[in-house]
Amino acid sequence: MQRLQAFKYELRPDGQQARQMARFAGSCRFVFNKALALQKANHEAGGKYIGYVAMAKHLTEWRNGSETPWLKDAPVHPLQHALKDMDRAYQNFFAKRAAFPKFKKKGQRESFRYPDAKQIKLDQANGRIFLPKLGWMRLRLSRPVLGELRNATVSYSGGKWFVAIQTAREVEQPMPTATSAIGIDVGIARFATFSDGTFLAPLDSFKKHESRLRRAQRAMSRKVKNSRNWRKAKTQVQKIHARIGNARRDYLHKATSAISQNHAMVCIEDLQVRNMSKSAAGTDDKPGKNVRAKSGLNKSILDQGWFEFRRQLEYKLAWSGGMLIAVPPHNTSRTCPGCGCVSADNRPSQAVFRCIECGHKGNADHIGAINILARGHRAAACGEDVSRAKPAKAKCAASAKQEPTEVTCSGSMPAMGAVGIPCR
Numbered sequence: 162m163q164r165l166q167a168f169k170y171e172l173r174p175d176g177q178q179a180r181q182m183a184r185f186a187g188s189c190r191f192v193f194n195k196a197l198a199l200q201k202a203n204h205e206a207g208g209k210y211i212g213y214v215a216m217a218k219h220l221t222e223w224r225n226g227s228e229t230p231w232l233k234d235a236p237v238h239p240l241q242h243a244l245k246d247m248d249r250a251y252q253n254f255f256a257k258r259a260a261f262p263k264f265k266k267k268g269q270r271e272s273f274r275y276p277d278a279k280q281i282k283l284d285q286a287n288g289r290i291f292l293p294k295l296g297w298m299r300l301r302l303s304r305p306v307l308g309e310l311r312n313a314t315v316s317y318s319g320g321k322w323f324v325a326i327q328t329a330r331e332v333e334q335p336m337p338t339a340t341s342a343i344g345i346d347v348g349i350a351r352f353a354t355f356s357d358g359t360f361l362a363p364l365d366s367f368k369k370h371e372s373r374l375r376r377a378q379r380a381m382s383r384k385v386k387n388s389r390n391w392r393k394a395k396t397q398v399q400k401i402h403a404r405i406g407n408a409r410r411d412y413l414h415k416a417t418s419a420i421s422q423n424h425a426m427v428c429i430e431d432l433q434v435r436n437m438s439k440s441a442a443g444t445d446d447k448p449g450k451n452v453r454a455k456s457g458l459n460k461s462i463l464d465q466g467w468f469e470f471r472r473q474l475e476y477k478l479a480w481s482g483g484m485l486i487a488v489p490p491h492n493t494s495r496t497c498p499g500c501g502c503v504s505a506d507n508r509p510s511q512a513v514f515r516c517i518e519c520g521h522k523g524n525a526d527h528i529g530a531i532n533i534l535a536r537g538h539r540a541a542a543c544g545e546d547v548s549r550a551k552p553a554k555a556k557c558a559a560s561a562k563q564e565p566t567e568v569t570c571s572g573s574m575p576a577m578g579a580v581g582i583p584c585r
């Protein structure tokens with residue numbers, strides 16, 4: 162089984178290299194925007210879509226012309242890759258997977274990619290990497306790079322430069338070491354509640370830094386735009402954002418690693434985060450209700466990173482030989498695991514579950530997790546409609562059309578007997 166994996170490290174450029182990288186990222190943004198503008202103008206004039214090959218010829222003209230001769234200073238492969246990015250943005254738009262491509266702004270996700278592994282040299286013994294037109298550069302090699310190099314992406318975030326090195330390597334088909342199954346209910350009050358009764362505390366990384374962030378943003382708004390002090394204040398804001406991101410990533414990775422190592426089968430609700438976090442404001446004709454409250458909830462949901470949680474579970478379980486089962490979320494928090502009675506009255510409050518038929522009591526999230534696990538068992542073992550899950554991203558977009566009773570399943574599917582999951 163081939164495993165693709167990216168390894169990301171902080172770069173330690175000298176002043177010259179840092180300036181070069183900023184310039185290269187700017188050139189790639191310029192090429193992306195110029196190509197997008199050309200594509201738009203061409204469409205308005207009634208022309209056909211300009212494919213990548215034709216666009217690359219334009220790039221050669223831009224590089225050799227007199228208008229933008231500085232494009233010649235940037236490495237050509239990353240510039241071509243910017244065109245590929247734009248082409249893919251259009252393809253995603255044509256396939257209705259994404260909105261219409263947008264122009265890139267300076268200072269947002271500055272990055273560029275070297276798509277050709279032959280041009281990159283990695284010297285792990287001395288902790289350095291060779292990149293075209295930048296030369297040898299030191300990097301913080303916090304762990305070894307495994308596998309064969311595929312490409313390298315340089316990016317800038319929170320005042321630092323990073324390189325993500327993508328590799329491919331052959332690994333043996335994993336056999337799950339764990340044998341247990343678990344259901345997970347995600348929520349606001351508790352980030353995740355497990356069917357065994359344990360739970361993960363909410364990840365309020367954003368809340369914790371919110372006041373600091375607000376102060377830094379206020380300080381930035383008082384400065385003259387593009388002045389030296391404004392740029393300093395902006396770096397401060399970006400640093401806080403980077404911190405928030407790091408805290409969140411760290412938390413999620415630790416949680417998903419532990420779950421995927423300890424369980425062979427993980428059942429979650431097939432939540433449509435995109436629908437849940439849709440803007441509540443509505444349109445001018447149809448203003449939304451409870452806009453303030455809902456926007457608070459949205460922030461909470463996005464802050465929690467449920468979608469990322471699911472994405473990580475999906476690939477980590479595939480790596481460990483386990484599987485992820487996404488079950489339809491209907492009534493999981495209203496069904497009694499004792500007698501099977503389904504009623505909204507079973508849930509007198511957000512946190513409490515009390516069955517009106519048999520009096521079964523418990524924490525509502527815990528009951529939800531138990532129901533999710535039971536549903537997952539039925540789906541996996543007794544052949545309720547189980548189809549392979551599409552990749553998480555595509556799924557999110559296709560969510561609207563999904564059948565309400567469909568149960569999706571991903572990862573490898575070991576024989577149920579082998580993992581010891583009873584059939585109910």
Ligand SMILES: [Zn+2]
Pocket residue numbers: 497498499500501502516517518519520521
């Ligand atoms: Zn009951």
